[in-house]
Amino acid sequence: MLELKSITKHEREQAQVKDITLSLAPGKLHILLGPTLSGKTTLMRLMAGLDRPTSGEIVMNGQAMTGVPVRKRNVAMVYQQFVNYPSLSVFENIASPLRVRRVANREIKQKVEGAADVLGIKEFLHRRPSELSGGQQQRVALARALAKEASLVLLDEPLANLDYKLREELRTELPRIFKGNGAVIVYATSESAEAMLIGDSVTCLHEGRIASTGSARSLYDHPNSLVTAQIMSDPPLNTVRIKKKGAILEFDGDGRLHAGSHIETLADGPYEIGLRPHHLSIGAPASCGIDAVVATTEVTGSETIVHAEFMGMRWVSLLHGVHALNTGDRISLNPAPDKLFVFDETGALVVAPPGC
Amino acid sequence: MQKTHDHKALWLVAPALLLVAFTAVIPLMTVVNYSVQDTFGNNQFFWVGAEWYREILQSDRFHAAFLRQIAFSATVLAIEIPLGLAIALSMPKKGISVSVCLVLMALPLLIPWNVVGTIWQIFARVDIGLLGYTLNGLGVDYNYTQNVGAAWATLIIMDVWHWTSLVVLLCYAGLVAIPPVYYQAARIDGASRWAVFRYIELPKMSRVLLIAVLLRFMDSFMIYTEPFVVTGGGPGNATTFLSVDLVKMAIGQFDLGPAAALSVIYFLIVILVSWAFYTIMTREDFEPSGGVR
Amino acid sequence: MKLALLSSLLRAVEMAQIDLNNIAHSYLAAPSSEDDFALKKLNVSWQDGGAYALLGPSGCGKTTLLNIISGLLQPTQGAVLFDGADITTSPPEVRNIAQIFQFPVIYDTMTVYHNLAFPLQNRKVPKHEIDARVRRLADMLELSKYLPRKARDLSADEKQKISLGRGLVREDVTAILFDEPLTVIDPQLKWSLRSQLKRLHAEFNHTMIYVTHDQTEALTFADQIIVMSEGEVVQTASPQELFERPAHTFVGQFIGSPGMNVLPCALDGHHISLAGHTINVGCNVTLPSGAECIELGVRPEFVKVTDNNDALPVTVEAIEDAGRYRIARLRFRGLQLAAILPDGAPPPSETAGVLFDADNVHIYADGHLVGKRA
Known part of the structure; x- marks a missing residue:
């Protein structure tokens, strides 16, 4: 369980977030939905511990996390850009967080192959990321997040740079991929269709504040405000x-x-x-x-x-x-x-x- | 205490800070200390306040050296920056010729200062130097030990030969970082070669150009080894720049107080001018064509 | 009314037809086999004032084709004709082409006004004319208040509007090429920019060629869409035709969300056998001789979930809720298919039956559509 307690972050360069209180249960896919600059990425950086909130508290499983540096948290993050180590093979890319933790070789092999299997990239394990297509590269990044078995997985618009069809394909797979590994999964997107199709619970963000929280269907049928109704409508209301x-x-x-x-x-x-x-x-x-x-x-x-x-x-x-x-x-x-x-x-x- | 950022990183910087303190800050403070005192030897010092500063700032010798230094830096910048830009622009962007050009460009940078000085001192000699001998053979009255113009020309050409490469390499790095789509858009917009340079290349290179100008200014303003080796500050005092003058004063005449005061003034000038360059070139509405020559 | 003014200004403009004759391109110096070609041999003809789209996944050759038209790239083979004149070797600046790129390309140090005026200034258009055009265009793109500002201070979507504006500012262009121009734009804003583009097209009557991997963008923008795959044109058709009669299983699956169900089947006279289950779709097809792989294609929109006894029995694996409609993921003896449930339809039970709309069932042999006879 990840809890944010009245988190506020003032930023000059990026979007601000104001007074965010949110509790996210493990084993579920939580969507942060909102347009560019609504504060999705800022909030994710705070969850990851990359930034420190101006005020408020972050609690993970009852433990205060606000001051703990990133590398001491068990967090995995996947970005919009395809971030992989270019000089390492796909296998080593997926294994890298496990290597850092000094996991035994046999266990690494097992976990990497498991994650690669789920994402359908088993046949590419010995290749370099540059030899893969964009969709496959993003699968490698997702596999790394999966193999790490982090307690918090942050996905920041992971499908935004993919072709339309690939996006559709991965979108239907995503809930299945991360379900059942017991982590808190947070997924940021600006597309309401994605939120509808993959989210267990959706949080609409508007100008750094929470506009509404609930199941995708309930927000669609009973938006608490005009802002939520607009965010949940594609084409626009x-x-x-x-x-x-x-x-x-x-x-x-x-x-x-x-x-x-x-x-x-x-x-x-x-x-x-x-x-x-x-x-x-x-x-x-x-x-x-x-x-x-x-x-x-x-x-x-x-x-x-x-x-x-x-x-x-x-x-x-x-x-x-x-x-x-x-x-x-x-x-x-x-x-x-x-x-x-x-x-x-x-x-x-x-x-x-x-x-x- | 709660902290998100690791302050352990500070320990990694500490040795460097300590080293800088020992090699730069403490000697500088010693110089400042000298500059406000006088001594007649025997380690006896007398407080003189700003007396040395007043003397230096009013002396014709300082004025002349300062003007010579400014003239030298200005000339060197005025030649090296446009020349470096021009060479960088005409360099190939891909293929094997790139590495050949880059190596050729880097060659002068690999030679130590005093060796450069020696090379040119010999190269330009009238009796045995290829350049000096040829020029005189062609009827040009060229002798850098006697002729003020010739001495200046020799030093400037030498500096240009030595350091233009640095400007070229910096500009080239800036140029290849421009996404090709900008050139494509410009071609479709019907932009002339000049417009491409003026509105795409120059703005995108402004950062590296700033670094090039700052580096070349500081370096040329503090030039010492080359004039010392080639002309020794002559003929007369024609190439006695601030640095050369400073060494004459401190070591030749052992006037430690005035030399220290000159050093501090020198130091402040370099910082001031660098700051001025930085401010002008990073201004929001900085228009490259107006700011850099 | 501004539009009327502007369009009257443009009436006198000459228009041109674009033909690509046997164009092929390889990025290798000496292509030896078919596989070396990023763009395989193709013939396209674009009429004056049309709205066209090139649609396909990344790496299908659509950007290569676009660069050949604009002159940024010279094709290995074939000729590019503008109004019958061969301009294959002409550089972009003499082709009178405007191009808008995926990411905003702006001149940082110029003002927004200067950015928009730049293509006209380069062509020595008189000052008052430039001013009139720039101001009108800025008005239409809602950029007027930014005109005196430095272009680099604007947000990404405003910068992209500037790029669009620079493409639209010239009245003499033969065609305007768009290379995935809405990639960096927020979904909500995409809707308004897209319809703005469409309106500009209606007003200016320029030939517009739009390259994208996004079916919605291509279908909503263009009157005619060229679907490409692996360097080849798979189908050229209107949005409606692409939806109703995909010429190739690739088109069926690529267009539509979710794409067409493509199911291996066997053909026995009038009957289609789907994994042992015979369905009657009331059509008569003649297979080309030697066809190896026979498939049935039906869009999820034409798959009806019922309790009917005659229906194909399926198990419902998942229901995806897209708000306005729901997608049912179904399975029949190892075959997976999708159906779209209309708004308000009751959720199906775990086992249900499906019926295919006979008019919209297509038969494919080795990927290609086989003609049907009633």
């Missing part, structure tokens, strides 16, 4: 400030939305509405929705992403199938009334759509 008047939601430029039954009971007044792009459908012009003009469309083969404009506001709609829409076409945007998220003016969640 549609948002609009509205004034509720009974069953109608009014917004700038004579826009009107129908309130779903989960919203109708709320007190009238100003709110901010969030809507995921796949809950915004498109109809023929002059039906009951928002009359908008198509700005651009993107076709992914199975889906069409429509960027439409209404009174200077940008709406994004994600449709199944291929739809031929041209720039300048007049369309009607139909938000699904029972899929609206409602936030108050401070950005806190008022009500989430039911049945998620």
Whole structure:
């Protein structure tokens, strides 16, 4: 169990972190999710002991770790860049942390081969890292972290520099790789899809503070704030400030939305509405929705992403199938009334759509 | 006490610090001590305060030596930095010719100072030196022991020959570190050769250029061995630079007090000018074409 | 309205078609075998004003091809034609090509304004014209407030916008080449930059060629995508076609997330036998003679999980939750396949059945799509 107790770190060059309290259980994959400069890497450096927090305490299994130097902690770290020893073979690369600990040769061989097997790089053990592809090099770095049997494994966007397809492949393997070795595993990423697919628990970071913590699904269905909803949405969430008047939601430029039954009971007044792009459908012009003009469309083969404009506001709609829409076409945007998220003016969640 | 960073590393630095203290700080303090006292021998010292400093700073001899030193450094920098840059730019970037060029460049740097002096002292002699003899044979009135211009030219050419390589190697290291994508982008942007130099190469090399300028300034400002060996400070006092003058004063005349005062002044000048170079060249809006010549 | 102004400014611009005739490239001085070629022989023709993408994994030769078009590299064989004129040996500066690289390339000591103006200044464009273009472009890229600042003081994505701006600032370019330009950009920002690029394309009507390994970027940007693998073009098609009719199992697996299920099968007249289980997909295929490896390809989107008795019995190994949809990882007698469960569908029990959408089942012989007859 790794516990951070009101950790704060002031930095001049890097992102700051402010008042972070977090407890991370072993045997689970914990995601730190947030955009660049949200403090993911700073927090990981603090966990590793590479930096010392300005204030706060770090406790590992009941033992205060705040002042203990890195080399006395049992930590493994994998970075975005492929960091391997270029002059050592893959075998020696994986074995290096064990050599430092003076583990017996037989045991090293066993552990290295075990880790290489899990990561599917057994056949490359005698090669040099430079003879491997990017994906394989990152597998070597992961195998080293695995073989070390560290009690804390930190993965800082390990897939970011890989090709799309390799990323997909390793992403499905990752939970399996580190499950069951009893370590606390922390994984930083800026992509919500990764967080959804591999994380047991997700911590959303925003400008150095924790925006929310919970299971990926609960954060997706019930984001506690607008910020969390935006971090968990890919493609980005549609948002609009509205004034509720009974069953109608009014917004700038004579826009009107129908309130779903989960919203109708709320007190009238100003709110901010969030809507995921796949809950915004498109109809023929002059039906009951928002009359908008198509700005651009993107076709992914199975889906069409429509960027439409209404009174200077940008709406994004994600449709199944291929739809031929041209720039300048007049369309009607139909938000699904029972899929609206409602936030108050401070950005806190008022009500989430039911049945998620 | 809690600490994340290991202070054990300090022990590794300690011997070096101690060594520096013994070899630099303590002798410097001794010099400072001498510079404020007078002696008539017998280890008897009298406190004279800033008297020696006043005397040195007002003396024509110091002014002349100082100007000569500044002129020498300025000339040497003005030749070596652009020349070094030019050579580095024209060096090959890949292939076997790279190592050949690098070795050739490094050769002069491997020769000790006094040997360089001796080589040039002989090379430029009118009677037996290849250079001096040839020049005179061609009708040029060249004699570095009699002619002030010839003496200066000999020293400057010698220094350029000896030290331009250093600038070349530094600049070359800076050049090869520039990612090729910058050159590609410049070609596509239609940039001229000059624009590539001005907006890509020079900005990316500004750090190594700073080091080159600082090193060459400090070194040329404190030059001693070569003029001592080649010209001995002559003809007359024409090549008596600050360093040469200092040694004459301290060892030739045994004026320890004034010599010590001169040393301290000398030391401060070097630090001051180096600091000035550093500040100018690391300024945010430093425009290389305006700052370095 | 700014866009309208700018585009009227560009109307008069001449456009060009790009042809690559029998291009091949090897990085070796004397290539002896086919394997020595990083880029195997290919023919491509790009129309004026189109949006194209070169898609493939790293090392597939797409960057090599891009550098051949821009003139940074001279092909070992073949010719590059711009509007019919052979420019194979011309250097990049005379080709009127703009290129945007993976990492932001900016001139550190210049201001943002000067950075954007640089390609025009080099071409001796009159000052007032430069000023107008730079300011309009900065406006569109939301860089206006940074114009007087030193370029090196900006963040990575702003720097990349400057690189984009330098590519777009010239009105006379034959084509704009993008070499994985969104690599350093945050996911949320990628969405907006991508649609910005698309809008710029619609406005300027430049021919744009976009190189990437990211299927989403390629498919959303381009009208036509060239999928490459190991130095060869595997398929050239629209996003829809690549999704619905992949010409090669590589395309099927590379495009889509997760990629197409490719399952070894046997063919017996109208029936397909999958590890001993016969399924009827209602089609008639004629295999090419000598085909060794027959495979069935079906995208996870067209695999339906049901309780139907006729269905292929599978065990559910895992359910991955991507938020908007879920991926079911299934197994049938040693074959692994994936299915996409639509939003709101109930989670399947441990053993379930799957049905394939007959229209979207494809048969591949030795990797290549075999035509179907109804």
